[in-house]
Amino acid sequence: MEHAVETTLTVNGIEVTRRIEPRRNLVDFLREELGLTGSHVGCEHGVCGACTVRVDGEIVRGCLMLAVQANGCKVETIEGLSDSGELARLQKAFHDRNALQCGFCTPAMLMAARDLQLKNPKASREEIRTHLSGNYCRCTGYQAIVDAIEDVLHG
Amino acid sequence: MKAPSFAYAKPRSLEEAFDLLERPGAKILAGGQSLVPSLNMRLSSPELLVDITGISSLAGIQVGRTFRIGALVTHAQIERSAEIRKQVPLLAEAAAHIAHPAIRNRGTLGGSLALADPAAEYPACALALNATLVLLGRKGERRVPAGSFFKGLFETDLRTGELLAAVEFPRVERSAFLELARRQGDYAIIGLAGVADGSGRRIAFLGAGATPVLAKGASAASSLEQALKALGNDIDPPADLYHSSATKLHLAKVLLSRAWNTLSKPH
Structure with a gap:
């Protein structure tokens, strides 16, 4: 964890603080650190869209955003939107x-x-x-x- | 694939950013929609990413004599801005062609121009509009016209330690943006960004060379027939995997024909 950065974000309404390696993208963080495997990893370069999540109300590619960039952000995944009935x-x-x-x-x-x-x-x-x-x-x-x-x- | 390892810093001020950019292997991160794929494919291996998205002076749109659009303004913001749609409609039209909504929510004007992909939309728009790029460094500000900013394939006038802060666009209400792509949101095979005002027409092409190319002969022509003839001397588009140079020139002529009336209405 040579370059890890302490990062705090809200995921589906729950505040999460972790030390995250900058190379870790948001969708891998959600899947591997938080076990939210509903967002999928396909092409890993922004083409397929399988990793779509919502950050501060706007959809983004989870593979094209570093997890550390989500510091202070409100992240919503398919699990959150499904559970809320939205x-x-x-x-x-x-x-x-x-x-x-x-x-x-x-x-x-x-x-x-x-x-x-x-x-x-x-x-x-x-x-x-x-x-x-x-x-x-x-x-x-x-x-x-x-x-x-x-x-x-x-x- | 997964990105290689790198350090990350998010400066809150330009001063802090300039300090960080002096470190070896430092690279600017804004929206990341081109940089992060290149990291994931291991085409790029910076030692430090300097995330400039926390510097508020690089954000926002200022309306004055010209339109000053901060480097951090996203494609989605450009697409949705009523002011831009009314006064520099070329940019709003072009933004809708950039990739897909989820990417337009993060990708930035400054990132696209600083990367200078010749198949991208904004570089051709900046050239057609004769925009002024505002570059900031520790030594101060440099104002560079779009025509001198794009130097070669992914190569610009930006110097080490400098960053693109904003772009100033003139108001030009008459414009046409057209591109041909195999699927919505793909990189264009060829594209046209054209404007017209009292001083004449300026028509630029994307995907037509190592940089965006201003079609000077076609822009100055007095009829479509002349313009189509001149275009063959203006551009020599490089072949790509699927399209020969001749095909791309033919398609450029198709776009020029479609845009001609819009760019030729009486003033």
Whole structure:
């Protein structure tokens, strides 16, 4: 722990203080130090979107933010948003529309979809696709995912 | 992959930042949306990251005779700013093309310009708008026009120990930003950033060389036909993995044709 920096952040409402190596990115910190494995690690260079988490109310790539940069920040993960019921309607729509196959991309899809719902609640189908363009689904499930989000936004 | 080991410091003042930047292997970290992937892929191995996001004088948008946008202003802030959309719409249009919402929430104007990726959106916008880059160092301030800032591939006029503090953009309401990419948010195959005002047109291309390129001949042309002919002398785009130089030149002409009317309306 040669360069470790004491870092305090709030994760899903709970304040956490740890000494963190600067090289540790936020999603690895959440998964490995805090056991919050709902945020996934895919490409590790910002392309796939599987690591999407919310920092101070805005979605970010968990693999492109160092955990030490989250000092003083409010971090929310799929676990927090799921437990609070914030995602309930989206989760039900994903279930109803069979909008997942393997499920690897699903937590981040829900995070991105919720972000759109908050920012642009009347988004068109095209805008839904644009907003989700940074989240890859390798089971080719986009059609059903967009259907599910459309159900929630327009339903 | 995982990033190599490095130290981290977050200065609260410019003075403190300049001290830290003198240390061996120090590198500036702002939004990190290009630096962190390069660390994760081990393409970069700094000894110390100096996180400048705590320096408040580098943030914010000031509206005066020109638009002064702090280096730490994010793509999302540029995209959402009603003032920018109205008075320098080129920037707001360009911001929407940069990667994806989660990346635009962290990536910064200063980071994009200081990195000087020739396929990035802001360098071409800065060139088209003839923006002034404000560079700060221990010895004071240097003001560099965009045309002299971009020196080569990922190479700028920034000197060791200096940082990009802000960028001043003139108000130019008539503009066009267009790019072609295989998927929304991908790096552009080729892109166009053009503005027009009383003094004429300035059309720059991204993905068309080692730096953003100002298409001088096409900008000065009096008809689209002339402009398309001139563009072949203005740019010589390098081939990439999927597109030959000829294809990229053809696509540049397509974009120029699409932008021409917007940039040629009577004043």
